[in-house]
Amino acid sequence: MDELTRDEPNLQIFPIIGMGGIGKTTLARSTFVNPYVVHFFEKRIWLRISQEYSIREILVGLLNDGKDQESNETLAELGERLYKSLCHQRYLIVMDDVWSTRASDDLKLFFPNNRNGSQVILTTRLSSVAVSLGSHNPYLVNFLDDAKSWNLLCQKVFAQEVCPHPELEEIENVNSLANLGSDDYCLKILSLSYNNLPIHLKPCFLYFGVFLEDHDIFVSELMKLWVVEGFIKPTTNKSLEEVAEDYLNDLIGRNLILVQTRRLNGKANICTIHGLLRDLCLREFEKEHFIHVPKVQYTSFSKVADDRCLGCCHATTLQVRNLTKVLSHVVSQSAALASLPVYCAYRNMTANLVRIRSAPVKYSDKEFLHPTRLRCLCVLSFTDLKFVSPSMIHVLWNLQILDLDAVGREIVLPYEIWEMPQLRNIRVYSAPLPDPRVSQDCTILENLQKLSFIKNLQFSEEILERIPNLKKLRICYVGDMEWSYYGFHMLACFLQLKSLYIYNVNFSLENITFPVSLKKLTLSSCKIPWEDMTILCSLLPNLEELELYENAFKGNEWNQVEGEFPRLKILLIFESDLLSWRLENIHFPILETLVLRRMHLLEEIPSGIGDIPTLQLIELRDCRDSVVNSAKRILEEQQSLGNESLQLDVL
Numbered sequence: 001m002d003e004l005t006r007d008e009p010n011l012q013i014f015p016i017i018g019m020g021g022i023g024k025t026t027l028a029r030s031t032f033v034n035p036y037v038v039h040f041f042e043k044r045i046w047l048r049i050s051q052e053y054s055i056r057e058i059l060v061g062l063l064n065d066g067k068d069q070e071s072n073e074t075l076a077e078l079g080e081r082l083y084k085s086l087c088h089q090r091y092l093i094v095m096d097d098v099w100s101t102r103a104s105d106d107l108k109l110f111f112p113n114n115r116n117g118s119q120v121i122l123t124t125r126l127s128s129v130a131v132s133l134g135s136h137n138p139y140l141v142n143f144l145d146d147a148k149s150w151n152l153l154c155q156k157v158f159a160q161e162v163c164p165h166p167e168l169e170e171i172e173n174v175n176s177l178a179n180l181g182s183d184d185y186c187l188k189i190l191s192l193s194y195n196n197l198p199i200h201l202k203p204c205f206l207y208f209g210v211f212l213e214d215h216d217i218f219v220s221e222l223m224k225l226w227v228v229e230g231f232i233k234p235t236t237n238k239s240l241e242e243v244a245e246d247y248l249n250d251l252i253g254r255n256l257i258l259v260q261t262r263r264l265n266g267k268a269n270i271c272t273i274h275g276l277l278r279d280l281c282l283r284e285f286e287k288e289h290f291i292h293v294p295k296v297q298y299t300s301f302s303k304v305a306d307d308r309c310l311g312c313c314h315a316t317t318l319q320v321r322n323l324t325k326v327l328s329h330v331v332s333q334s335a336a337l338a339s340l341p342v343y344c345a346y347r348n349m350t351a352n353l354v355r356i357r358s359a360p361v362k363y364s365d366k367e368f369l370h371p372t373r374l375r376c377l378c379v380l381s382f383t384d385l386k387f388v389s390p391s392m393i394h395v396l397w398n399l400q401i402l403d404l405d406a407v408g409r410e411i412v413l414p415y416e417i418w419e420m421p422q423l424r425n426i427r428v429y430s431a432p433l434p435d436p437r438v439s440q441d442c443t444i445l446e447n448l449q450k451l452s453f454i455k456n457l458q459f460s461e462e463i464l465e466r467i468p469n470l471k472k473l474r475i476c477y478v479g480d481m482e483w484s485y486y487g488f489h490m491l492a493c494f495l496q497l498k499s500l501y502i503y504n505v506n507f508s509l510e511n512i513t514f515p516v517s518l519k520k521l522t523l524s525s526c527k528i529p530w531e532d533m534t535i536l537c538s539l540l541p542n543l544e545e546l547e548l549y550e551n552a553f554k555g556n557e558w559n560q561v562e563g564e565f566p567r568l569k570i571l572l573i574f575e576s577d578l579l580s581w582r583l584e585n586i587h588f589p590i591l592e593t594l595v596l597r598r599m600h601l602l603e604e605i606p607s608g609i610g611d612i613p614t615l616q617l618i619e620l621r622d623c624r625d626s627v628v629n630s631a632k633r634i635l636e637e638q639q640s641l642g643n644e645s646l647q648l649d650v651l
Contacts, residue, residue, distance in 0.1 A: 001031055003136070004092070004119050005040050011113040013104075013120045015130030018141030019255040019274065021189045024123040027141060028094050031121070041092040041119075043085075048096045051196060055106050062093070062110075079110045087112045095122040099196060104133045125193055127253040190280050193256055203231045204247050205256060206290050208273040209281030216260060219248060219268045224425060228375035228400045239471065240424075241449060264570045264593050265545060375422075376401040387414035394419040400447075405429045415439045418466060427452040430476060436462045444468065459487035470494055474501040483507035491515065502526065509535040520545040523552035530555040530578070537564040547572040556580060556601075560587040569593065569614075578602050585611035597621040604630035610638050610646070619649040 003014065016024045031037055032046060047061050059078040060071050063085065071078065093111065098104060104122065111120060124130055130138040144152065151161045163169055197205060204226055211217055223244035226232055232240045232247065245267070251257045252268065256277060260270040273281070284290065375398050379385065385406045387393065391414035400422050404411055411431035417423065418434070419441040426448065432455045444465065450472040457463075457475045473494070477486070483505050491500075492513035500514070501522040509532045514521075518540055528536075530553045537543075544567055556579040564587050571588070572595040583606045591612050596602070596619070604626050609615065618631050628650055635648045 001034060001037055004031070004037065004121075005117070007117075009115040009117060010135075011111060011115075011118050011120065012135045013122060013133055014136045015134035015138040016121065016123045016141060017125065017127055017130045017138050017255065019277075020125050020193050021186060021276075022141050022143070022255075024125075024141050025096055028096060028121050028123050032092070032094055037092065040090070040117075042089040043091040044093075045091070046094045046096065049098050049103050051099045051192065053103055055103075058103070058107065059110070062107075082110045083112055086110075086118070087114065089118075090114070090116045091118045093120045095120065098122045098124045098129055098133075099126065101129055101132045104129075108133075125255050127255065186276055187280055187283065190277055193254060194280060194284065197254070200231075200233055201247060201250060203229075203290065204244075205251055206281050206284055206288070207231065208257070209278055209285055211273070211278075213275055213278060214272070216270050216272055219271055222271070223248065224401055225376065227424065239449060241471075264572065264595060374399055376403075378403040379405070381406045382409070384410040384412075386410065386412040389414050389416075391416045393417065396420070398422055400424045401427075403427045404431070418445070419443050421445060421447065423448050425450045425452075426454075429453045430455045430478075432456050433463070436466050456481070457486065459490035459493075461490075464490060464493045469496050471496050472499040473497060474503075476503040477505040484511070488512045508532075509539065512539065514539045516542060518543060520547075522547040522549070524549035526552045527554040528552065530558040533558065534561055534564060540565075542567055544568060545570040545572075547574070548576065549574045551576055553578075558582070560584075562586055564588070566590075571595070572597070574598060576602070581606055584608040585613075588612055590614045593617045593619070595619040595621075596623055596627065599623045599627060602627055605634065607634060607637075610634035616645055617647050617649065621651050 016028055018024050029046075032044060038044065045062055047058060049058065056071075056075060056078065059075065059082055060069055062082050063071075063078065073081070095104065095107075111118075122130075122133065127138070154161050154163050158164055194202070194205065207222075207226065207229065208217070223241055226244045226247070227240045232244050234240060235243055238246075248257070248268065248271070252259055252271070256273075258272050258274065259268045260272055261268075263269045374396050377396070377399060378401075381404075383406065385404055393399075393414055394416040397420070399420055402417070402423060402425070404413075404427070406429065411428055413428060413431055413434050415434040415436070415438040417426070418436045418439040421443050423445055424447050427450070430453060433451075445467050446469055448467045448470060451467065451470055452472070452474040454473075454475050456477055456479065457473075484507075486505070488507060489511055491497075492515050494515050495517060497515045497517055499520040499522075500518055502524070504525045506527050509528060519542060521540065521543055533553065543565060546565070546568060547570075554577065556577060558578055558581045560583040562584075566589060568588055569590060569592045571591060571593070574595075575598040578599065579601050580603060585608050587608075589612070591609075592614050593616065594605075594609060596605070598621065600623070602624065605618070607630070609618070618634070620628055620631060631648055631650070635646060638646045
């Protein structure tokens with residue numbers, strides 16, 4: 001009400017956004033009928049906009065205080081009459097439940113800007129509509145936390161903030177209560193959001209139903225699964241992973257998916273789905289026959305007494321028809337992973353697994369089924385993982401994600417992974433890549449986008465030729481080999497590489513070249529002299545994120561020079577022996593986020609940081625008091641200059 005009635009003469013559009021059913025209309029209505037607002041505005045009109053709206057019906061409604069009446073006038077005549085009726089009055093118009101920018105665009109011409117404080121409120125589930133139409137910052141209707149929800153309930157029921165009858169505190173599941181009744185009122189409201197989705201987003205949204213209720217969903221894992229399920233439509237200029245990110249942002253913008261945490265670059269890191277929306281997904285599962293969800297959603301593979309068996313699965317999981325992911329917890333050390341079967345502990349039910357598209361593979365004196373439809377294979381083992389050569393892993397010709405973790409034990413990959421052209425993501429914890437020259441197959445892994453936690457990767461022409469489109473690379477080095485042995489001068493040949501992580505190699509920057517495409521660089525335990533930072537900058541003109549962990553650079557002093565990192569937006573330094581740091585605002589001209597963690601020796605943050613006009617956040621974790629105090633001085637100085645955008649986060 002304060003925003004609506006303050007001394008702002010120009011016509012403004014106030015968007016109220018949030019999930020369907022969260023209370024946007026209730027908030028707008030309570031404001032609309034408030035006596036002060038009623039007194040302030042000479043004319044008030046409430047109009048509900050449907051998904052399939054008629055501009056004629058809207059204009060007639062606006063002219064008749066929201067009532068539907070017959071009219072023979074043309075659209076132009078109706079619009080002109082509305083404009084004139086509003087022209088000399090201070091008016092408030094509420095457009096409730098707007099689903100597209102088109103509805104408001106069609107009407108804005110008829111809303112005169114009288115410069116007398118007239119206002120328009122619109123409620124919408126779509127953030128894109130709010131941003132496109134709103135001339136005022138959107139008001140986001142958020143969820144109440146548990147404490148506020150409980151207090152509200154007690155106030156409404158008992159007229160006090162505590163429950164006088166403790167035996168009443170144990171209540172049923174809220175979702176089940178919300179859906180009681182013959183018409184399932186809540187789900188009907190939410191179904192409008194689902195029905196409004198474009199066809200390519202519907203399977204992506206429904207896929208959230210396979211996750212457990214209240215489950216935190218890592219965005220990187222979700223998008224990988226979308227890709228392997230075939231939900232993502234390829235485009236010319238973007239990878240499937242980039243398109244998947246666009247899809248997720250669209251669902252977030254429609255307030256169907258909730259963001260729990262974000263990365264330093266602002267991208268969603270962990271998301272979740274509201275319980276009622278998950279119920280909607282499950283209901284649509286049944287209607288569309290989209291995915292068969294077994295009662296046991298988690299298939300556990302573990303070592304059994306018979307060492308000839310790689311694992312066992314519960315009989316209830318035999319109903320799964322399109323197996324796309326197998327999670328193995330413990331694998332026998334002597335087992336050939338190439339023969340990994342979907343094996344049922346109930347021998348007489350093994351035949352039922354024929355429903356999985358499979359090929360027979362001999363293992364010991366038994367014949368098991370080999371799931372060739374697998375697209376994602378994740379193995380977590382507490383013993384060594386050594387593939388037997390020659391391996392049959394390439395029989396998994398649909399495999400797109402290979403994720404192996406032996407929890408500190410040895411992993412040996414077979415050379416046959418060079419014969420799997422569908423692979424998009426290989427993540428193996430501290431295992432070397434096999435030499436591609438051993439393979440007789442000359443397949444190029446054109447789809448491979450990510451290669452993570454590879455040990456002692458040696459760059460060679462053969463490696464570069466086989467994975468030309470790599471975009472994300474994470475390498476860890478162990479042993480005493482000279483850094484020159486690994487061929488870092490070949491790095492620039494990865495023309496598509498955007499993100500690079502290097503751990504534990506003491507190299508010289510003078511003989512290294514980086515691809516100009518690189519946007520993010522993470523270095524850990526590399527012990528590069530701080531004075532070589534200038535060299536690094538000259539090699540990375542397009543770098544946007546720089547993360548330095550555990551003495552990535554060594555020395556006590558960092559004196560920056562003009563021109564360093566002209567495009568850097570995020571700088572993170574974690575655990576360094578740095579004492580003194582000197583810079584001016586020209587060194588990081590567009591820096592947005594500075595994060596310092598466990599900087600126990602650093603004396604203070606350079607005051608010039610505060611003069612960077614784009615800086616939005618300084619985050620400090622486990623730093624000296626003098627560092628915290630210097631950050632507070634920077635914040636106070638900026639606030640005194642009218643800069644309210646800078647935030648300080650200290651823990």
